[in-house]
Amino acid sequence: MPLVAPTLAPYVKARPWLSKLVQPLANWYIGASGYRQMGLRADDLISEENETVLQALRRLPPKEAYDRIYRLRRATQISLQQKVLPKNEWTKPEEDVPYLAPLIEQLDAALKERAALDTLAPLKKH
Structure with a gap:
């Protein structure tokens, strides 16, 4: 069961010119989402x-x-107070590194490997 929807990220990352083109839009989107202003x-x-x-x-x-x-x-x-943190407490871009996604990827890979091993059929020798 996939965790996320299909993504174009690998396609964009593989093409530096496209990555440079999309990066300002990605940065704007991150800022507009507001999660960093809440310290997340x-x-x-x-x-x-x-x-x-x-x-x-x-x-x-x-x-x-x-x-x-x-x-x-x-x-x-x-959020309940309908406020945001002071700007000095916002999550900085260099602090916003993945800590959970790598673990999820490892677990997904292990589950796929287990499923592949469970579906192996023994070869019959004649």
Whole structure:
């Protein structure tokens, strides 16, 4: 079961000229989404309704798990107050690095490998 919809990202990343063309639009979109103004990181937005994501969350180091919960609770409180954080507390682009997506990719690869191994049929020798 795929976690995300099909994407053009590999196609764009493979072509430097297209990447340069799309990058300003991507940066604008990230700013317009507003999650950084609430102190969140991109991986904080991944829905927890998938078993793979739940397994990845269980594999997070304790400090990273605590930081995630703190960011989510702070963002919820700020949202309820209809405010945003002061600009010096916004998530900076260099801080917005994936921490959950690599774990999810590892788990997906392991599940695909397990499914492939489970469907192997033994060869019969005559």
